[in-house]
Amino acid sequence: MCQDCGCGDVNLVPLELQTRILARNDDVAAHNRAHFRERGIFAINLMGSPGSGKTAVLEATARALRDGRNLAALAGDLATDNDAVRLERAGIRSRAITTGQACHLDAEMVHHELHHLDLTGIEYLFIENVGNLVCPAVYDLGQNVNVVALAVTEGEDKPLKYPTMFAKADLVLLTKMDLLPHLPNTNIAAIDDALARVMPEPRIIRFSAQERTGVVGWIEWLTSCRAALAGEMVGA
Amino acid sequence: MHEYSIIQSLVDSVAAAVGTRTGAVVHGVHVTIGELAGVDCTLLATAYDVFRPGTLCERAELTIDRTPARWECPRCRRAIERGAFLRCALCNEPAHLATGDEIMLQRIELEVA
Numbered sequence: 001m002c003q004d005c006g007c008g009d010v011n012l013v014p015l016e017l018q019t020r021i022l023a024r025n026d027d028v029a030a031h032n033r034a035h036f037r038e039r040g041i042f043a044i045n046l047m048g049s050p051g052s053g054k055t056a057v058l059e060a061t062a063r064a065l066r067d068g069r070n071l072a073a074l075a076g077d078l079a080t081d082n083d084a085v086r087l088e089r090a091g092i093r094s095r096a097i098t099t100g101q102a103c104h105l106d107a108e109m110v111h112h113e114l115h116h117l118d119l120t121g122i123e124y125l126f127i128e129n130v131g132n133l134v135c136p137a138v139y140d141l142g143q144n145v146n147v148v149a150l151a152v153t154e155g156e157d158k159p160l161k162y163p164t165m166f167a168k169a170d171l172v173l174l175t176k177m178d179l180l181p182h183l184p185n186t187n188i189a190a191i192d193d194a195l196a197r198v199m200p201e202p203r204i205i206r207f208s209a210q211e212r213t214g215v216v217g218w219i220e221w222l223t224s225c226r227a228a229l230a231g232e233m234v235g236a
Numbered sequence: 237m238h239e240y241s242i243i244q245s246l247v248d249s250v251a252a253a254v255g256t257r258t259g260a261v262v263h264g265v266h267v268t269i270g271e272l273a274g275v276d277c278t279l280l281a282t283a284y285d286v287f288r289p290g291t292l293c294e295r296a297e298l299t300i301d302r303t304p305a306r307w308e309c310p311r312c313r314r315a316i317e318r319g320a321f322l323r324c325a326l327c328n329e330p331a332h333l334a335t336g337d338e339i340m341l342q343r344i345e346l347e348v349a
Contacts, residue, residue, distance in 0.1 A: 135238040200330035
């Protein structure tokens, strides 16, 4: 209470903080990132709508490399470990993160699951996020790059509807390209145009897991990103 | 609906800030949410009202300041027009997000004895 005049008003003191609300998540993400760096692992946060083809991208990646021995994955889903089972079958060492009601992965979930994943000999860790174009973009997991799978079936203006996700993307994999002949109202140039309005440096690889197109470019991109990171570490 | 988990983190942040000030009552919580932060302010306010009973924030009003997304050229600092390609027409540099991705606890108001 105000002590000056006895008016009964509450004496309020502002406390300036200017702290990041998700600072705790960001701290754990930094810990994950340091862990990956020590082991020479390049971590990819693979995001996209449910059904955009994230798991199929990883299966195609393992096929192209003949075996997935240097690949590992954490697959996030609300329920079931179906994706992790599919990835294991493709030869990728995998663990499921079943989130229950949570619509995204956070750094702590990834950290926890890393304790159960043998990372010996692993060069690339894919974190397949929960299918969702909103919430996963908010949480840093400790990844080195963000990749978004966007299926051509999702509509030309999808990037404009979900700008936050695409603003954070380092690469967009335009998936299910083999379906394009069946989509008379979908124009690829319109998707490129939309992406250039939400991504400052739009990098897009046209991809079809079915027809195995775009896989070589995708693997080259991953390899060059990992090499660039290793170069930075040597230079540091 | 990650707004609930953001509110959980917010209440934890407020508790950390109040720290050992025994008897302090929080009356106001001011946050800044960027347009491109991926957070829905209406849902955030609802989540706060659901979550605050029984916490340190029970008596604290939440004020949300929304900052617009501002993309600009990292070289000449010119703002990129809304909806335009995110590349400076003059310098040909990819744009940089100057404001609009904040999820910040700015300040709290405490009643002190």
